[in-house]
Amino acid sequence: MxxxxxxxxxxxxxxxxxxxxxxxxxxxxxxxxxxxxxxxxxxxxxxxxxxxxxxxxxxxxxxxxxxxxxxxxxxxxxxxxxxxxxxxxxxxxxxxxxxxxxEHRMADGTYRGPAFPDGLAELFAAEWKWLQEHIPRQQLERKPASVAVHWRGVGDKERERIRAAAEKRWAAFEEMDLLDLHAFDGGLELRAAGKxxxxxxxxxxxxxxxxxxxxxxxxxxxxxxxxxxxxxxxxxxxxxxxxxxxxxxxxxxxxxxxxxxxxxxxxxx
Ligand SMILES: [Mg+2]
The missing domain is CATH 3.40.50.1000 (HAD superfamily/HAD-like)
Known part of the structure; x- marks a missing residue:
């Protein structure tokens, strides 16, 4: 056929x-x-x-x-x-x-990580530090071009505390030309914007x-x-x-x- x-x-x-x-x-x-x-x-x-x-x-x-x-x-x-x-x-x-x-990984295995605009790597480092000081480590995730807070499987009271802390921190963020805030099922992620x-x-x-x-x-x-x-x-x-x-x-x-x-x-x- x-x-x-x-x-x-x-x-x-x-x-x-x-x-x-x-x-x-x-x-x-x-x-x-x-x-x-x-x-x-x-x-x-x-x-x-x-x-x-x-x-x-x-x-x-x-x-x-x-x-x-x-x-x-x-x-x-x-x-x-x-x-x-x-x-x-x-x-x-x-x-x-x-x-x-x-990020790119070529078919031959060559890897190239993010080339961030000025200030973005420092911003992620600062956010990661803040998150570790305010939210339990097991609820946090650091990825190559984002940081995320997860609250799936956490008790109601603690979940609300975590959610409120992250939302308050990021809702007022002034660097949003460099970052996108993304809500997903069970968490909140702050991503590098622009791509x-x-x-x-x-x-x-x-x-x-x-x-x-x-x-x-x-x-x-x-x-x-x-x-x-x-x-x-x-x-x-x-x-x-x-x-x-x-x-x-x-x-x-x-x-x-x-x-x-x-x-x-x-x-x-
Ligand atoms: Mg898809």
Whole structure:
């Protein structure tokens, strides 16, 4: 069966999008760029974030795609690189842009940590010191481009104390041009601001010939920046159960349609 037959039922969202034709170009191309979000795209959400492993079948397909040197595969995630490595659980690893693009790990293992604007490293150091003085160490997390307070599993009274302390400290923060405050389920995170997944996509496209087929697969709002950056240049793929307003070209429901898309990518011309 040809790819166009098998991709005929991928839901096309934009009038000019043609995933069957795109995948035919992929099979003919001697270089391809495959950009992938992690959480919600390659892996289902789980209550325990450190157990959010890929959908069954994803590791095998990524390993096959990575074994073909025509493919450059890049995972772009808000997670730290060190978090992603054990979750991906494959060898060799793809290239990884972690912490919203503040960290890079190349496919050959070369690692580059965050290059912060002036003052930001000092700001994180100061916040980390303040947090350790006011909140129990086991409720704190320091990552390459953020500090976070967690209150999941803490008693009501202590949880309210921790939440109030962090919110009060950060609500009045004056350095918010350098930082973003992000509330998540069970905590609060202060992140280095100023990088989006769109910046990562622009950087990755910068040195690439226009003829190289490129696709980006993502599920949430932060992926829309990447979709914007890829407009007119590649296939934007929304991977999630429920369709929502999006700039994506195609909608895939994981895991079956995701696996099918990646299988098409691995086929030879
Ligand atoms: Mg995601």
């Amino acid at each position: 040809s790819a166009s037959d098998e991709t005929g039922d991928f839901r096309v969202l934009q009038a000019n999008a043609d995933p069957g034709n795109f995948l035919r170009d992929v099979r003919r191309a001697d270089t391809r760029l495959l950009l992938l979000d992690y959480d919600g795209t390659l892996a289902p959400f789980t209550p325990e974030r450190d157990r959010a492993f890929p959908y069954p079948g994803v590791r095998e397909l990524l390993t096959r795609i990575l074994a073909d040197e025509r493919n450059r595969v890049v995972v772009i995630s808000g997670r730290a690189v060190a978090d992603l490595i054990p979750l991906l659980g494959i060898d060799p690893l793809p290239e990884i842009w972690g912490s919203h693009g503040w 989006t997944k769109g910046d990562a996509v622009h950087a990755l496209l910068h040195d690439l010939r226009d003829s190289v087929p490129a696709a980006y697969l993502g599920d949430d709002k932060t992926d829309e920046d990447a979709f914007s950056a890829l407009e007119g240049r590649g296939l934007r793929v929304l991977v999630r159960r429920e369709l929502r307003p999006t700039q994506a070209d195609v909608h895939l429901i994981p895991p079956e349609e995701l696996l099918r898309f990646l299988t098409h990518w691995t086929e030879s011309a």
